[in-house]
Amino acid sequence: MSNQTTMTEFLLLSFSDAQELQILHFVVFLGIFLAALKGNLLIITTIALDHHLHTPMYFFLMNLSMIDLGFISITVPKSMANSLLNSRLISYSGCIDQVFLFIFFAAVDLGFLTIMAYDHYVAICKPLHYESLMNRRACIEMAASALISGIFCSALHTGNIFALTFCGGNMVDQFFCEIPQLFKLTCSDSYLNEVGVIVFFACLNISCFVLIIVSYVQIFTTVLKIPSEWGWHKAISTCLPHLIVVFLFVCTGTFAYVKPPSICLSGLDIVVGVLYSVVPPVMNPIIYSLGNKEIKGALRKLTR
Template sequence: MESGNQTHAEEFLLLGFSAKSETQFMLFGLFLCVYLVMFTGNVLIILAICSDSRLHTPMYFFLANLSSADICFTSTTVPKMLLNIQTQSKVITYAGCLSQTFFFFVFGCLDNLLLTVMAYDRFVAICHPLHYSVIMNPQLCGLLALGSWCISVMGSLLETLTLLRLSFCTNMEIPHFFCNLPQVLKLACSDTFINNVVVYFVTIVLGVLPLSGILFSYSQIFSSILRISSARGKYKAFSTCGSHLLVVSLFYGTGLGEYLSSIATSSSRTSLVASVMYTIVTPMLNPFIYSLRNRDMKGALSRLLGRVVPLSVRTITGLS
């Protein structure tokens, strides 16, 4: 293929998973089901928290924000992938690729920052229980959530705007199911040094530093739990952060797996599988982790479904 420069790219080709039509049909059904489960589970978490006054606490406030971010994070990539499979098209416009890159980073960074804020919430709850209501007041919770959104948007803008300076080669094929930034940078004909510097800077500020904050919070949490004399007290304290710790492990574990697979192997299929785990499977599992391991959340979901199902039955049957 010709290797000349193209100053203004008009479209990219997302190669996706497979060219076989029967495999494409199976993938469409699989990813549609996973997406619907993810969407329904996170929406139920949000509705349960909003409708139950007993869940109007900092921990569940941040959980509702996390569920919203998970919905948006997965919706950035999966609907376009499903559309391409359904229409047998691999095309994404240049503007669409930039938009996808922007929102992917916004909600990916937001997930990261919200998990960090939730770790701080658990740190205060376990290490400073007597001052919890004073420290984690509604004003601080609102500022932490708003700050997470603003920082994510600014970091994503920095990543995306530097793409505008690049010119691209005539080979516009991206071996992925979405506009993955490292893959997009490989297609550039112009110098990507500034872009790589920005990527490393944003990764350190919005990736490494939040992870360090989470690790520090849990080091203090575990230290406090070990000082509790009774086994029942230790179990109760650990159970309040067990779900969050599992979600953090899943989020960073799959994210690290995607990164390592991209640098350790040239196989695009391995990278695709790792990306699916990070961008689709993890957001789908989060509602199950928080609902199945949490008695208050299970109770709120039961009450919510108890109100919704009879209302649906009355609507269908036409009864008042």
């Protein structure tokens, strides 16, 4: 039998070995985290306190903001703490927690983005049936299905990765515990596990992305038939920002998981990791509040 040591901790990738650059990284990530915290909390508070916003669209938007808060809180605070303390350590149990929660929030986030695309489709293409299709029970069932799917995906892949044996070192080439990077450290026959993870995430992302694209194709087809410039502008301002967020989140996330683990591109991996784990939670409140007159009006009432 070969000698094996029990893995107790991992070393995350630092952005720089220079103390000054580590402080700069801490300051930048702190600003990003505070912006996401402030923006999402404002949306949650505004929607919760203004009864005019108690509609399906804003119900899903409030849930998306709560998911975004959890999503960014999984990776950024730990990375900031490591930079401030000049450390790279994360415990084995901490890495398990991070993987579980990261996959959960990512899957639920994608689910709510898909649900919101369907909500926009019903509101624009089938306005007369909106109240019957998007009733209270239907909204709760869709939200619950996204949460349950997230728990299932998270439990499946966390158990899958940590059932393997790690003996290829403990240095993770990412600023958080990312599954493709953890696969590089395994000495088990992880080929089937890698294929399973890649196929699952690719199918999940592609299926949700296709549903979103189909919804917006239907929306734009319907809007083009309306000779109203205001209706066209309203549809574009509502749907285009949503598409930008979805495209950024899905494409960068798919690239991170579909790219073969044997290809080592540390700099590119960090950029891609930031794009799909840090940027969307910051962009969502900006996009959905700046282009929405009802949200801005409710915010003005709240500040008064």
